[in-house]
Amino acid sequence: MSIYSNILVVADINHEEQPALARAMKLASKCTTKSNVTFFLSIYDFSYDMTSMLSLDERDAMRRGVIQQREEWMRRVAEPYINDDIVFEVKVVWHNRPYEAIVAEVFAGEHDIVIKGTRKHDVLESVLFTPTDWHLLRKCPSPVLLVKNSDWPEDANIMASVHVGSEYDTHLDLNDRMVEQLQSLSDRLSANPYLVNAYPVTPANITIELPEFDPNTYTDAVRGHHLTSMKALRQKHGIDEEQTIVEQGLPEDIIPDVAKRLNAAMVILGTTGRTGLSAVFIGNTAEHVIDKIDCDVLALKPNGFISPLEPNG
Known part of the structure; x- marks a missing residue:
């Protein structure tokens, strides 16, 4: 298991x-081993590459000048966050696709x-995810933590959206x-952990097509299966029953609702699939879920995930 060092x-x-640097420094400071934090930026200006009157060397010199200016700015804004116990580095690269530059740096x-x-x-009180965010969620091989611009509440809650109804390895x-x-993360950040699972509503068309079908019996059976599976998961990891929530409904409704009720500081989501952001939920609903969550989101890939941007992959 990664310790995020x-x-x-x-x-x-x-x-x-x-705020992302502040969160990184807090995580790094709670690590039991020596931690490294790289403050990274990808920049690009089309005009520098299209100035035909300049030689290649002159264009390179201009790019180096822009990079140096950005590095100086990054060191200045990072000063309030720097901790002498943490190895800190600033890195700026010239790249026209930020998410590709970020993923390349993850590998390197x-x-x-x-x-x-x-x-x-500010008006809608929601987080707006950028195209770079979505590309990272889909293609970055490492976990991705998206941070909103606010401090964590005291005695924070962290919830993981698990899919206990599945039988897939x-x-x-x-x-x-x-x-x-x-x-x-709960240990390192002194937070309270919660497990949340949504199970499906009985399909209405079944009761129409099969008159002898008893929706109540079916719903009870589905709920029972999810409760039993959640019990097995929490017992396996030593989590109290009071810290588990199993509710009927669509994940894109249940997860944001529970996050709001818990005033969650972070929601952990699992994502699967090589090229698309597909959830461990029923259907491809992770993007709908993330759009509705107004707190930090940590997206985890399964073991063996292969990024479409992996070098030589």
Whole structure:
């Protein structure tokens, strides 16, 4: 299990405050081993590559100048967050696709987590995920933590959205991984862990097509299966029953609702699939879930995930 000691933080070029860096430093400071934090930025200006009147060397010199300016700015805005006990590095690269640059750095630096800030909409009180966010959730091989622009509440709650109704090994392994990460992060951040599972509503068309079908018996059986599976998962990892929630409904409704009720500081989601962000839920609902969650989101890939951007892959 990763302890998140080699952290890649994506800089927010539009703001002096860097909540993702603050979160990274907090995680790193709670690590029992020496931690490394790389403050990273990908920049690109089309005009520098299209200035035909300049020589290649002159264009390279201009790019180096822009990179140096950004590095100096990043060191300045990072000063309030730097901890002498943590190895800190600033890195700026010239790349026209930020998510590809980030994933390339994950492979090159063997980073075990990417932390990036998200945009928060003041009126709707919701987090707006950028195209770069979505690409990272789909293609980054390491866990991705998307941070909203606010401090965590005291005695915070962290919830993991597990899919206990599945019999697929990929989902079961991912459930275990999510619970392990939940417990590790809860310990390090002095938070309260919760497991949440949504189970499906009885399909209405079944009762129409099969008059002898008893929807109540079916619903009871489904709920019983999910409760039994949740009990097995929580007992396996030593989690109290009071810290588990099993509710009927669609994941895209249940998970944001429970997160709001718990005032969750972080929601841990599992994502599967090589090229798309497909959830461990029924259907491809993870993107709908993430859009509705107004807190930090940690997305985990299953073991053996192969990024479509993997070098030589």
